[in-house]
Amino acid sequence: MNQNKTPRASKGFTLIELLVVMAIIALLLAILLPALNKARATTRRVKDQTQVQQIHKGLLTLAIDSNGLFPTPGMKNRFGTVPGRGAEDQTKNDHASLYALCIMENAFDAQVLISPSETSTNVLAMANYNFQAKNVAQDVWWDTNLKADLTALSNVSYGTLLLGGTRKTKEWRDTKNSRYAVLGNRGVQEGDLTDAVYNASRTLGIHGNDKSWEGGIVYNDNHVMYEEGFTPIDHQKARVNNLPVDDNIFKKDEGDMGADSYLTVCKTVTGGGTSYTFNITWD
Numbered sequence: 001m002n003q004n005k006t007p008r009a010s011k012g013f014t015l016i017e018l019l020v021v022m023a024i025i026a027l028l029l030a031i032l033l034p035a036l037n038k039a040r041a042t043t044r045r046v047k048d049q050t051q052v053q054q055i056h057k058g059l060l061t062l063a064i065d066s067n068g069l070f071p072t073p074g075m076k077n078r079f080g081t082v083p084g085r086g087a088e089d090q091t092k093n094d095h096a097s098l099y100a101l102c103i104m105e106n107a108f109d110a111q112v113l114i115s116p117s118e119t120s121t122n123v124l125a126m127a128n129y130n131f132q133a134k135n136v137a138q139d140v141w142w143d144t145n146l147k148a149d150l151t152a153l154s155n156v157s158y159g160t161l162l163l164g165g166t167r168k169t170k171e172w173r174d175t176k177n178s179r180y181a182v183l184g185n186r187g188v189q190e191g192d193l194t195d196a197v198y199n200a201s202r203t204l205g206i207h208g209n210d211k212s213w214e215g216g217i218v219y220n221d222n223h224v225m226y227e228e229g230f231t232p233i234d235h236q237k238a239r240v241n242n243l244p245v246d247d248n249i250f251k252k253d254e255g256d257m258g259a260d261s262y263l264t265v266c267k268t269v270t271g272g273g274t275s276y277t278f279n280i281t282w283d
Helices: 015-066 095-104 165-171
Strands: 158-161 181-185 215-219 224-227 238-240 243-245 263-272 275-281
Touching: 015 095, 015 181, 015 215, 015 224, 095 263, 158 165, 181 263
Parallel strands: none
Antiparallel strands: 158 181, 158 263, 181 215, 215 224, 238 243, 263 275
């Protein structure tokens, strides 16, 4: 036996080879990560649009048994204590009550009210909706623990048509109006484009980037459009001082008598008689 045989060299990577492999992996990640991030963003956007469309379908389903009218809390919990009788209690027409009523009526669940792209820590899904809260004998129709206050706690991500004025009379129903927005990703306060208001809004970055607002909007025929501004081109005109103007869907246009679209998150409604104040929250 030859005792002087040279041992075989190790087959492991050299340091240079290892560095080359790591560099290739880093390069591939740099190339693929933006594409992956874009794919994830697209998935969230599609899911978001599906959710707002599902909410609107829930409204349409409930409208079947109400002569085409969408659910209105003030018409369910009216003045007086006789079910189905009495005048509408408009102080009940906030968005927390609206969605609590819809959940109680099994139109959809609480999870669908939260956007998969939610940016605010104040917006959380309601974990334990109490279906036992309904008590007709006590004039209780929904779980009042559901909230819609973007400044404190909201169990609702989306902006919804304000339930007041002629907008409620005309469009809070199954009109199949393909040019009228009824709900979608919430927007900047009063659709304001001034630097101090617009760029401070948490709604920037729900979709797209954190420099501009983008969102899914559902129209009253149940189709969804991905919009990049507050005055959608295909939206019907509002009328201000009897003149047609582009409708800012996040602004209550003066002089329009409430016929414009106005998507908000309304915390409470106060007042009485013919004068009501809708306490709206923005972020």
